[in-house]
Amino acid sequence: xxxxxxxDRLKAALDERYRIERTLGAGGMATVYLARDVKHDxxxxxxxxxxxxAAVLGADRFLAExxxxxxxxxxxxxxxxxxxxxxxxxWYVLPYVRGESLxxxxxxxxxxxxxxxxxxxxxxxxxxEYAHRQGVIHRDIKPENILLFEGEAMLTDFGIALAxxxxxxxxxxxxxxxxxxIAKLLADRPTSLRTLRDTVPEVVEAAVAKALAKAPADRFMxxxxxVDALGRERNAVAxxxxxxxxxxxxxxxxxxxxxxxALTAVWWQLTPSGRPSAxxxxxxxxxxxxxxxxxxxxxDYFGAGLAEEMTGALAKAGLQVIGRTSARALASRGLDARxxxxxxxxxxxxxxxxxxxxxxxxxxxxxxxxxxxxxTWNEQYERRLQDIFAIQAEIARTVATQLRATLxxxxxxxxxxxxxxxxxxxxxxxxxxxLWNRRNAPSVHRAVGLFEEAVKRDPGYxxxxxxxxxxxxxxxxxxxxxTDEVVEEAREAARRALAIDSTLTEAWAVQGLMNxxxxxxxxxxxxxxxxxxxxxxxxxxxxxxGLHLTHLGRFAEAHRQLARAGELEPVSPVxxxxxxxxxxxxRRYREAEAMVRQLLDDDPTFGLAAFHLGAVLADAGRxxxxxxxxxxxxxxxxxxxxxxxxxxxxxxxxxxxxxEAQRVIGVLRASKGGRLPPSAVLAAALMALGERExxxxxxxxxxxxxxxxxxxxGRSARLDGLRTDPRGRALLAITxxx
Numbered sequence: 001x002x003x004x005x006x007x008d009r010l011k012a013a014l015d016e017r018y019r020i021e022r023t024l025g026a027g028g029m030a031t032v033y034l035a036r037d038v039k040h041d042x043x044x045x046x047x048x049x050x051x052x053x054a055a056v057l058g059a060d061r062f063l064a065e066x067x068x069x070x071x072x073x074x075x076x077x078x079x080x081x082x083x084x085x086x087x088x089x090x091w092y093v094l095p096y097v098r099g100e101s102l103x104x105x106x107x108x109x110x111x112x113x114x115x116x117x118x119x120x121x122x123x124x125x126x127x128x129e130y131a132h133r134q135g136v137i138h139r140d141i142k143p144e145n146i147l148l149f150e151g152e153a154m155l156t157d158f159g160i161a162l163a164x165x166x167x168x169x170x171x172x173x174x175x176x177x178x179x180x181x182i183a184k185l186l187a188d189r190p191t192s193l194r195t196l197r198d199t200v201p202e203v204v205e206a207a208v209a210k211a212l213a214k215a216p217a218d219r220f221m222x223x224x225x226x227v228d229a230l231g232r233e234r235n236a237v238a239x240x241x242x243x244x245x246x247x248x249x250x251x252x253x254x255x256x257x258x259x260x261x262a263l264t265a266v267w268w269q270l271t272p273s274g275r276p277s278a279x280x281x282x283x284x285x286x287x288x289x290x291x292x293x294x295x296x297x298x299x300d301y302f303g304a305g306l307a308e309e310m311t312g313a314l315a316k317a318g319l320q321v322i323g324r325t326s327a328r329a330l331a332s333r334g335l336d337a338r339x340x341x342x343x344x345x346x347x348x349x350x351x352x353x354x355x356x357x358x359x360x361x362x363x364x365x366x367x368x369x370x371x372x373x374x375x376t377w378n379e380q381y382e383r384r385l386q387d388i389f390a391i392q393a394e395i396a397r398t399v400a401t402q403l404r405a406t407l408x409x410x411x412x413x414x415x416x417x418x419x420x421x422x423x424x425x426x427x428x429x430x431x432x433x434x435l436w437n438r439r440n441a442p443s444v445h446r447a448v449g450l451f452e453e454a455v456k457r458d459p460g461y462x463x464x465x466x467x468x469x470x471x472x473x474x475x476x477x478x479x480x481x482x483t484d485e486v487v488e489e490a491r492e493a494a495r496r497a498l499a500i501d502s503t504l505t506e507a508w509a510v511q512g513l514m515n516x517x518x519x520x521x522x523x524x525x526x527x528x529x530x531x532x533x534x535x536x537x538x539x540x541x542x543x544x545x546g547l548h549l550t551h552l553g554r555f556a557e558a559h560r561q562l563a564r565a566g567e568l569e570p571v572s573p574v575x576x577x578x579x580x581x582x583x584x585x586x587r588r589y590r591e592a593e594a595m596v597r598q599l600l601d602d603d604p605t606f607g608l609a610a611f612h613l614g615a616v617l618a619d620a621g622r623x624x625x626x627x628x629x630x631x632x633x634x635x636x637x638x639x640x641x642x643x644x645x646x647x648x649x650x651x652x653x654x655x656x657x658x659x660e661a662q663r664v665i666g667v668l669r670a671s672k673g674g675r676l677p678p679s680a681v682l683a684a685a686l687m688a689l690g691e692r693e694x695x696x697x698x699x700x701x702x703x704x705x706x707x708x709x710x711x712x713x714g715r716s717a718r719l720d721g722l723r724t725d726p727r728g729r730a731l732l733a734i735t736x737x738x
Contacts, residue, residue, distance in 0.1 A: 010048060013087040018046050029053055034096060037081075042503050043096040044081060047157075048089055059085040066092055072136060075529035076127040078147065078156040094156060095533065098318070099149030106143060114199060115556065118230055120146065123153035125227045150536040151560050152529060204230055283403050284320040286327045286344045287311045288337075288351040290363065303354045304328055304437075305430030306363070306392065310350070313396035315537045319403060322346050324539065325437055326571035341370025344570060348376065350399060359423070361385045365395055367402060377402050388426065389418040419501075420454075420461045428454040429464045436471050439574055439608075440638040441479040447471045462500035462507075469493035469510040476517070476708040480642045480677065483706045487514045505534045509541035516548040517708045519735045524548055539568040543578050550582050551714045552736055558582050573599060573606045580612055585715035589620035607638040615647055619717040623655030642668060643709050646682035650718055653688040661685060678702040680710050680719060680732075687721040687728070696727050703731045710735050 011020050018035040024045065025032045030053075035046040049062070063083060070080045083092035102120065105112070112120075124146060147154045207229035213219050220226045287310050290303030308324055315321045323330075323344045330340050337349040352365035366378040377398065381391045420426050432450035435443040448471045454464035472490035476483045491514050497507040512527035528545035531538060546562035549555075562578040569575040576599050583592035593616050599609045610633050617626035630648040633639065645668045652661035665685065669676055676682060676694075678701035686695035699722055702710065713719070714735060722728035 006051075009087060010089055013089060014046075014091070017082075018044065018093065020046065035093075037093075040501075040503065045094045045096045046091060047094065048091045051088075054088070054090040059090060062090050072131055073526070074127055074130045075526045076123040076152070076154050077131065078154045097147050097149050097154065097533065098536070099147050102143035102146040102148060102153070105148055114201075114204070118204065119151070119557070120148070120153040121230065122227045124155055127155040150532060151564065152532065154533075283318070284322060284346040285314060285348045285350060285399070285403065286323045286340055286346045287314065287321065288327050288331050288340065288349060290351075290365075291353040293353050293355040293362075294357075299356065301431045301434035302356060302427065304434050306354060306388070308433065310392050310396055311537075312535070313392055314350075314399060315535065317396055317400035319400055320346075321537055322567070323569055323571060324537075325575075326569045328437070329571045329573075336373065337368040338370060338373045346370055348403060350395075356385065359385045361388060361391075363391055363395075367399055385423040386421065388423070419463050420458045422458045422461075425454045425457040425461055425464065428457070429461070429467055432464075432467050432471070436467065436474075439474065439478070441475065444471050444475055444478060460500060462497045462504055465493050465497035465500070466504045466507040466510070469497060470506055473510045473513050477640060477712075478638060479640055483517065483708055487517055487706065490514050503534055505531045505538045505541060508534065509538065509544055512541070512548070513544045516544070516551070516711050517706050519703075519706070519737065521548070521552060521736070521738050537568055539565040539572070539575055542568070543575050546578050547581060547711055550585050551711045552738060553715060555582065555586055573603050573609065577608060577612060580609075580616075581712060584612070584616055584619060585713065587619070587717060589616055592616045593620070607633055611639045611644060611647075614644075614651070615713065615716070615718070618647060618651040618654070621654075623651045623657075626651040627655065627657070640709065642672075642677045642679055643681060646677075646679045646685060647718070650681055650685040650688065653685050658689060661689065676701075678705040678707050680707050680722070681713070683728075684718050684721055687725070692725070695722070696725065696731070699728055699731050703734055 007020075014020065014035075017038055019038060020033045020035045022034050023031065024034050030047045030049050033046045033048070035044050036042070037044045054062070063085060066080065066083050070083075073079065078094050078097065081093040081095065085091075124141075128141075141155075145155060145157050147156055207226060210218065210229065211220055211226050220229065287307045289300075289307045292300045292303050307327070311321050311324050323346075326344060327340065330343060335343070337351060341347070341349050347370050349368050349370055350365060351368070352363065354364075355362045360382065361384070362380065362382045364378070364380045367376040368374065369376055379395070379398070381394070383391055420429075428450045432447040432454065435447040435450065438444075448468060451464050451467035451471060455461055455468070458464070469490045472486050472493060475481055475486050490510055494507040494510045494514070497504050498511075508527050508531035512524045512531060515521070515524035515527060525545075525548070528541060528548065531541040532545070535541070542561045542565035546558045546560075546565060549558035549561060559579075559582060562582055565575050565578060576595075580592050580595050580599070583589075583595065593613070596609050596613045596616060599606065600613065603609070610629060614626045614629035614633075617623075617629060627648060630644060630651060634641065634644055634648075645664055649661045649664040649668070652658070652664065665676075665682070668682070676698050678698065680699055680702045683695045683699035683702060686698060689695075710732075714732065719732065723732060
């Protein structure tokens with residue numbers, strides 16, 4: 001497609017649907033372009049088959065085969081968006097992933113960290129297993145077709161591999177791997193991976209050896225068995241490794257394919273050179289809330305909201321934006337640009353002011369170096385209030401240009417969309433967002449009201465619906481509400497947002513959290529991965545996903561998500577809770593206590609941290625200290641009251657203070673009209689009191705009515721007493737099913 005005339009013809013043919021911006025790469029089968037989806041205003045990867053290949057395949061065969069893959073819906077498969085034949089061009093469209101291929105990373109780093117290699121193998125195995133169940137085989141598994149983005153591996157090009165494979169079936173095996181490649185791999189593999197890399201655990205070496213065994217009957221039946229054998233815990237050989245079932249040809253080729261990927265990732269001949277950031281350090285930036293110059297403190301929300309929206313625009317421009325809420329916390333301390341840059345570890349800081357006057361707005365911004373505080377650029381904008389989105393876009397584009405050599409096809413890249421034409425609806429949304437970020441029940445309720453006013457003014461305002469979803473999603477964690485009712489309201493708001501704009505990260509994240517609360521764990525993981533694929537800088541999505549993975553016992557993956565969330569929001573108190581919860585569920589109490597006490601030193605008013613200090617102390621067996629901590633916070637608006645009381649009752653019971661525990665449970669019962677609330681921790685307290693049947697009935701109610709706190713502490717020591725009972729164990733297993 002290097003022919004200029006052909007490219008111009010292609011652009012003209014597709015211009016009403018996809019505007020081609022630049023070439024991303026070219027391979028033996030297709031040329032890949034960065035294009036703009038006109039209808040949905042988003043970046044996509046447009047792949048156009050080479051003319052000679054298109055002539056061999058024919059449009060009917062290609063389109064019939066590639067459409068089979070459109071139904072594939074898996075977090076580690078890059079979904080087919082569109083395909084077609086236009087002016088003799090055969091093309092298809094995939095999401096644009098701002099990452100790199102496994103081949104690129106191997107070429108850059110040489111040898112991957114072992115855990116990364118195993119994660120890639122697990123992700124691709126899941127994708128292949130899912131596709132095989134749908135009757136679809138990839139046919140071209142190789143590092144070039146595996147994309148890596150923010151810790152996730154995604155398999156791409158199902159469609160083209162299938163279509164070409166059908167047209168040239170005699171050259172490809174049914175599995176999609178050339179028999180010659182497999183034969184060479186089997187013949188040439190080393191006697192021992194550990195002779196090449198002594199840090200490879202024996203269980204991993206044994207799993208790879210089995211996957212690549214010369215005799216088909218000695219290999220794994222399917223890819224999932226291979227992943228099981230790799231083992232999530234490295235100190236034990238997985239049961240699948242000990243079995244040697246009879247295998248069917250398609251399945252052992254699947255396992256061999258994943259084995260090839262794992263072996264490629266683990267067994268690379270060069271010495272590791274570290275893991276450089278995907279974004280250069282000079283392109284990192286923090287956006288401070290714009291100072292309110294109106295003289296009315298009630299307008300502070302406007303500058304904070306504009307800063308948050310510009311943060312999203314800068315991330316879309318390819319910059320590494322840190323600290324959406326952390327920047328706000330630091331701004332309240334009056335720190336200068338250099339100190340903000342030091343604490344957030346960014347190269348530049350964008351700060352400024354805003355003044356609203358009727359239907360006019362004046363925005364002043366300054367871009368400063370984080371190294372010496374020198375001013376790199378500044379500008380002032382005075383426009384109509386309804387032009388605020390255009391101002392944000394102009395600022396984001398200029399900052400991006402200042403911090404990087406080029407911004408590809410600047411005239412066509414849409415950094416900020418005008419999501420509403422009603423300035424008052426936008427103002428209501430920003431007020432709601434400002435209150436939601438306070439993360440306590442009264443503020444969240446007020447936020448819901450403001451978001452609802454915004455959608456009344458503009459029923460097409462997708463982000464305001466997403467705001468309703470965000471607010472409803474966190475309410476069950478902050479106060480005693482009917483979880484099922486509120487969860488459904490949150491899901492409905494998220495669905496309405498996505499029906500208008502399917503690219504809203506926060507709406508997908510809400511769906512992920514709500515599905516986690518409903519024990520729909522597969523759907524939850526899918527939604528979280530979609531959210532992160534849309535915006536890798538979404539710290540809240542990663543935070544919630546990390547909590548979900550913690551509940552499922554997938555601690556290594558949880559750590560990666562929570563650590564990345566912490567990198568994106570290093571000062572946010574809420575985000576800092578995530579690693580503490582992970583440590584509590586891992587029974588690492590000393591580390592958890594140290595972290596939560598540091599958080600309280602930094603923000604003594606953060607009630608959620610005080611509650612989790614009490615939880616740490618209770619799980620660690622320091623019951624009197626836990627009681628002292630929890631007794632002081634029974635009326636805090638940032639913590640679900642029944643959860644505090646239940647945890648207090650648990651600590652009192654385990655500490656031998658059963659009369660006091662019964663008194664607390666009596667108060668709790670009275671506050672609920674004579675009924676015990678559906679709380680797993682309350683069930684644990686009752687079990688410790690010896691009231692087994694009552695405890696299990698309460699636990700059953702907690703599971704059936706979706707106690708959201710199970711997502712938070714489902715693996716903690718507080719629930720151990722319930723897990724020792726067969727009925728309790730079975731009930732908790734419902735919440736963890738994958």
